[in-house]
Amino acid sequence: MTAKTESFEFFEALRRGDPQLRVLEAEEAAEGLPLIPQAAYDQILSMKPEKSLIDRLGIERWACSRSIGNIPVEVTGQALPAAILEQGAHVANEPAFALRAITLIKYGSMVTATEELLDDQKLFQAWFPGAVARRMALQENTILYTRLAAGGTLGKKLAASHTLTEAQILTAMQVMPALWREGAKVLMCDLTANAVRALLIATPRALATGGSEFFWGEGPGFSLMGMPVLLTAYWPTVTTSGADVEFLSFVNPDGVKFVHHSGIQILRDDYGDAANGRVRFFSSQRFNIIIGDPLSVVHMTDTA
Numbered sequence: 309m310t311a312k313t314e315s316f317e318f319f320e321a322l323r324r325g326d327p328q329l330r331v332l333e334a335e336e337a338a339e340g341l342p343l344i345p346q347a348a349y350d351q352i353l354s355m356k357p358e359k360s361l362i363d364r365l366g367i368e369r370w371a372c373s374r375s376i377g378n379i380p381v382e383v384t385g386q387a388l389p390a391a392i393l394e395q396g397a398h399v400a401n402e403p404a405f406a407l408r409a410i411t412l413i414k415y416g417s418m419v420t421a422t423e424e425l426l427d428d429q430k431l432f433q434a435w436f437p438g439a440v441a442r443r444m445a446l447q448e449n450t451i452l453y454t455r456l457a458a459g460g461t462l463g464k465k466l467a468a469s470h471t472l473t474e475a476q477i478l479t480a481m482q483v484m485p486a487l488w489r490e491g492a493k494v495l496m497c498d499l500t501a502n503a504v505r506a507l508l509i510a511t512p513r514a515l516a517t518g519g520s521e522f523f524w525g526e527g528p529g530f531s532l533m534g535m536p537v538l539l540t541a542y543w544p545t546v547t548t549s550g551a552d553v554e555f556l557s558f559v560n561p562d563g564v565k566f567v568h569h570s571g572i573q574i575l576r577d578d579y580g581d582a583a584n585g586r587v588r589f590f591s592s593q594r595f596n597i598i599i600g601d602p603l604s605v606v607h608m609t610d611t612a
Contacts, residue, residue: 314345318345318348319432319436323432325587352444352572360445370568376412379407379567416591416593464479468611489535543557555609558606563600572592
């Protein structure tokens with residue numbers, strides 16, 4: 309059986325209501341229910357990147373077969389190579405690692421389909437994997453903000469409520485060590501980006517000059533002080549957020565660890581919304597996110 313055929317048959321079994329994939333059965337509370345085939349799993353994962361901040365940031369996904377894992381984090385990097393005399397001894401140069409414990413948490417979401425949708429095999433097969441992928445990606449985005457906001461390092465707290473200045477942005481950015489700034493990206497929502505645009509236009513270093521390192525670049529994406537900018541609704545805006553709410557974050561993806569169980573589960577419920585002619589599908593995955601080095605994530609927070 310080819311991978312394409314295996315994936316097709318799995319989604320077709322979901323559409324028809326295969327008893328093995330139903331909830332509210334005798335094995336409802338069991339943890340040993342079958343995960344979806346690898347081909348279907350790969351198909352769903354391939355649809356995540358455009359919606360998931362994990363992929364847009366470039367955070368590596370680490371697969372783990374256990375519910376609790378220990379992730380090695382380099383806390384003391386290797387020193388630069390030293391000069392060695394011919395036939396001389398090499399200089400000891402060993403990094404130091406620490407283990408960051410991470411517990412994978414089960415997250416789930418519900419996708420609802422009408423009976424008419426289930427009657428159309430081609431439409432269901434084309435729609436369902438993308439719907440599951442989109443909900444999982446948005447779920448990952450929510451957890452990413454929660455984990456990053458709870459960790460990292462405070463770069464700068466605004467001196468006055470909702471009042472953003474160029475000096476404060478520079479101060480926050482410089483809290484992140486230079487080596488972490490290489491490859492870092494900036495996360496903010498579009499309303500905060502508008503505040504930064506207004507700040508730049510109001511100063512002599514306007515957008516048209518492009519002569520300063522503090523600018524919005526041209527092209528498909530934006531840059532701020534040479535760092536790519538990702539606009540996302542998951543970060544609050546500087547104009548409405550309260551005290552100690554992270555509205556702008558400098559993030560180096562190498563310092564953030566996303567660990568997930570290599571598999572997801574999808575079950576079907578024919579009964580929960582049957583009166584309205586709808587069938588529910590419950591998808592779940594296990595993952596968690598930790599910050600390896602607090603200085604790889606630096607925030608700006610607002611003042612009440």
